[in-house]
Amino acid sequence: MNAAVCNPLLRTPLSLIIDDSCPVINKARYWIQQRHEWRLRHEPDKPPTGWEKHYDKLGQMPNTIPAAFVEKWGEWCGEQGIRGKFSMIPFPAGVGRIDRGFEGFPKSELRDWLRVTKDILWRNFDLTPEMLTHTRVVDLKTWQLTEAWEQYEWTDPPEELLTDYIAAAMQLLRNAGITCEGVTSPGSFGIKKESAYARAVLDAALRVNRNPQPFFFLRSSATEPPTVPLWHVDKANGRAVASIIPCTNDWFGATGFDTSNPDLFITEDLRGGRLPAVLEKELPCMLIGHWPCFYVNNGPGFKVLKEVKRRLDAYDPDRSKTLWMKTSEIGHYWMARTLSxxxxxxxxxxxxxxxxxxxxxxxxxxxxxxxxxxxxxxxxxxxxxxxxxxxxxxxxxxxxxxxxxxxxxxxxxxxxxxxxxxxx
Ligand SMILES: [Zn+2]
Known part of the structure; x- marks a missing residue:
């Protein structure tokens, strides 16, 4: 008799990855503001890049996203059976710490955000830091922001600081009662030292949460066949780190003012778009979106998500072909599949x-x-x-x-x- 490991329950994993989410504030607004000020200080002659191009729309971007909205969004995802990963940036834009509070904002907002995060989101989503601020790097000795950016200078991070930095991000969440299953890279944080970064994620996860099998999300590809690479495998001690790789770009709308189109995920006839191509190959199918677009500018991202989910349900009406999973569950499945x-x-x-x-x-x-x-x-x-x-x-x-x-x-x-x- 021969035995082979298949996809879980013969269904193709689906997962929804949400980035840039954090308690209380709309991180995109602060990111754009801080990047603009940084550029004027350091590179005033260069044109704006990335989200800073939306500087002229700051007036249309609220500085907060209310807990009442994440409650509505999280309950809808729960009713729909959607699972995945939701970032919880612990010191977003350096504005406030999740374990200490946000000066200038009502105390009840952080309290409500934490309640909804733990009671509603956590059932269906892994919660991860997206490092400490997702804007400028924090000096861990003084807790002041430096002039380096997590996603620019720290694409090539100083290796000796990396484990402490990731552990600090995990620890702030832990102080707030959240045990994270892995981490999300802000932008390309760590990409030039991926092996050292993966090692630091494992070491930090062991140190803070005694978790020997965490994941990180750093790369995505809307063209390559998706895989789940495993790093630093130690079979004897049951240790490994999974790299979670979404197969789409953010077609939900990112800041609320970017590309927002359900057809790029899956077309109305259920044949076109990226998702059917990946599902036909039975490869792990992870969608990515940035949190602001689900709320800001009348929430184009939420409309796209509802439409994409409707089409995915039509693609698999009896739920025999696909299975919504948390990203940690996909990581653990791939470890079991290849390391048993x-x-x-x-x-x-x-x-x-x-x-x-x-x-x-x-x-x-x-x-x-x-x-x-x-x-x-x-x-x-x-x-x-x-x-x-x-x-x-x-x-x-x-x-x-x-x-x-x-x-x-x-x-x-x-x-x-x-x-x-x-x-x-
Ligand atoms: Zn991000």
Whole structure:
């Protein structure tokens, strides 16, 4: 008998990645203002680049995004079954610390933001820092902002400061009661030292949260086939870092004044756009959007998200082809998929086959394909239930299709035995 690991529950992972979100303030507005002032100080003769080009629209950008809005947005995503990652920048634009407060803003706003974040968002989204400020680098000795930017000068960060910097970002979240599952790069933070950056993420995650299997989000590609690269794998100690790579650009609208078009994700006829091309290949399909566009300028991003979700539901009406997952769940699945040892052993009787799986990388919905037709399956001591169809295929069941059997179960750390009774 041969065994191979498939996508979880034979469904293609979907995930929604939200960047630049933070408590209380609209980070984009402060980013543009600070970048503008920085350029006038340092490079007054150069033209504005990136979001600073929207400097003339600052009057249309509110400086806050209310907790009441994130509550509405988070509840809608929950009702829709959307899962993913939501940044929670701990010291956004240097305006206020998530664990201390935002001077000049009502205290109730931070309190409400934290309540909604923990009670509503966290159920369906990983929460990550997007380093400390997402604007200028913080001097950790004085907690003052420096003239270097996290996403410019620190594309090539000083290696000796990196772990402490990431750990500080994780610690502020922890002080506020949030255990993060990974980190998000502000812009291209760390991209010129990706290996050292990945190592620093792992070391910081172990130091602050005792998390041996975190993820980071640094790269995206709207053209390449998506993958989930694993860095610094230490099988014996169950350690690894997953690189989470979205397959789209932000077509929700970024600041609220940028490209906003559902067709670039998936067209009305469900055939065009980036998502169908990735879903057809059954590769992890992660969408990215920036938080301001869901609220600012009448929220073009929220309208696009509603339309894209409607089309994705039409693409997979019985939910047998796709599965919304948090990004940490995708990271953990890919670790289990590539770092588990699977041995085929002799069965106890002539009509049985046995598999032994050993892993230090647990995951939900671990799914195996076996090249035999089974009439009965046991995972550990537990009897698997036969699934009637792919729609009915869940952890704790097995599905026979032609001469093949698919088995799904939650894979724990340690050894798991799967026993299969051949049909005929
Ligand atoms: Zn960002």
């Amino acid at each position: 040892d699977i041995h085929v052993e002799a069965g106890a009787t002539p009509d049985t086959e046995r598999l032994r799986i050993e892993t230090k990388f647990p995951t939900h919905n671990f799914t195996l394909s076996l090249d035999v037709a089974a009439k009965r399956v046991k995972v550990g001591g537990g009897e698997s239930r036969p699934a009637r169809s792919r729609r009915d295929f869940h952890a704790g069941t097995f599905l026979v299709e032609g001469g093949r059997t698919f088995v799904a179960f939650d894979l724990p750390t340690g050894a798991t035995t799967v026993t299969v009774w051949r049909n005929g």
